[in-house]
Amino acid sequence: MRAFARPLFGRRARLRWIHLILGGALAMPYVLVGAVVVGPVAGSSDVFSSFPLQLSSFAVGLPLAAVTSLFPLTRPLESAAVRWLCGVPADRLADGPARGRAAKGRTALWFTLHLAFGGILAGMSLAVPPFAVVLLVMPLAGGVFHERLGFPEVFDQPWAMALAPLAGVASLLALACCAAAAGALLARWAPALLGPTPEDRLAAAEARAADLAVRNRLARELHDCVGHALSAVTLQAGAARRVLDADPGFVREALAAIEETTRRTVGELDAVLGLLRDGDAPGTAPAPTLATDLDGLLHRTRTAGMTVTAAVGAPLEALPPVLSREAYRIVQEGLSNALKHAGEGAGVSVRVALDDDGLDLTVENPLPPAPATRPGGGHGLPGIESRARVLGGTASAGPAGDTWRLHVRLPTRATP
Known part of the structure; x- marks a missing residue:
């Protein structure tokens, strides 16, 4: 019933x-x-x-x-x-x-x-x-x-x-x-x-793709700025701990570098997280570029215990803003990888060259005796390849003799 x-x-x-x-x-x-x-x-x-x-x-x-x-x-x-x-x-x-x-x-x-x-x-x-x-x-x-x-x-x-x-x-x-x-x-x-309808499904797929692209970009920004800062701060703190009693002057310099690195990273982090807050304007800290912060990036890497040589053959102020910003993140990630894997005191060379058709970025560092690995691998190199691909460029990374070489080619004429 x-x-x-x-x-x-x-x-x-x-x-x-x-x-x-x-x-x-x-x-x-x-x-x-x-x-x-x-x-x-x-x-x-x-x-x-x-x-x-x-x-x-x-x-x-x-x-x-x-x-x-x-x-x-x-x-x-x-x-x-x-x-x-x-x-x-x-x-x-x-x-x-x-x-x-x-x-x-x-x-x-x-x-x-x-x-x-x-x-x-x-x-x-x-x-x-x-x-x-x-x-x-x-x-x-x-x-x-x-x-x-x-x-x-x-x-x-x-x-x-x-x-x-x-x-x-x-x-x-x-x-x-x-x-x-x-x-x-x-x-x-x-x-x-x-x-x-098929049109509705296509519109939904496009919306999801756009949302995923924004999320991937934010993930790359967070990975690059925070990852580099943590790598630098870790090496600086370790070096200061080892010479705490023998070289107080170096310790003060390392602590000052840690303070500068963390303060700058907090500003970049606020700028990135501002994009995630509905109704909020992006953070006030501008995104760093080659023209505005390449020297600072090299200085912070040196204070972490790395020997960095740089050869800049390009008028950085003349680079388009998007190209300069993405190139900065690529160099930053290359230096972060050197900090993680090459070891303290290793020599790193950075070359920035510009010709009529594009911008060349090269970061080289000695191969470590036993390369460090992480379960599942890192996201740095895929992020670099993604940045280069979005700008219509190419990226390659791998051993070259007894060095690890990262090379990225970014076209200037196709830059959005």
Whole structure:
């Protein structure tokens, strides 16, 4: 018995019934407009006193509903209602406005079906229950309903009076069956009519790709600025600890370098994290570039215990801002790798050269006796390759004799 009643009176069936009633409520304005058209044509001043005229008004109003469904908010609102009331999974429905002729046509068809089914079920929900109640109590009331409501004379027969309650129960079950069937049909058709179109899926994929690109860029920025700072600070602190008693002057210089490195990194970190805060402006600290901070970057690397030689054959101030910023991060990551793997006191050479077609960046350091590895590998070299690829350049890294060589070529003419 419960298995039979659940599809008709269970929670899902009741919610779908509510969805149909909402469709009937939405249909009422269109029926009223249809009545304004049908009344003069039929020569009637009271359209709602005639059932055929009511159906005619309903039929005239539905095309108007289809036209107004082109309003952009129709599909999002209908999708939300179907998701909450009809039990259709959210991933099978589109959230945004309909794009393209096909999507708008499907939305119009859905809206028309919702109002059509809803209008019919709403009318039945208003008419059937009172009628059923009358049939249920008819044997108790005797001839009162026959006299006041004008029931057919057949209800004067004893057998008709006996069957009236059964007819009342049957009419209520028929109403429940119609509502359940209509709700199930709409729930079945909803994904096809309100689901995402290929254009919607493409737009969603583009949005995800753009979001992923922003996240990857932020991840590279955080990796480069924080990773370099931590590597430098670790070596500076270790060197200061070893000569704490023997060379106080070096210790003071190392602590000053640690202070400068951390202060600058906090400013860069604030600038990057500012991009993640909704409604917040980016941090006030400007992104470092070759023109503004190459000397500072080399100085901080030297204070970490590395011997750095630099050959700069390019007017850094003339470089485009985007190129200068990305080139700075590439050199910074190259020096970070040297700090991590070459060991304290190793010599590192940095060369920056500019010609008519592009900018060449080279960082070389001695190969360590036993190269350090991390589980899963690091993200520095992939980040460098990604930066170079975005700018239309190339990057290569690997052993060259007894040195490790990083070389990046960035075109200047293709820089955004």
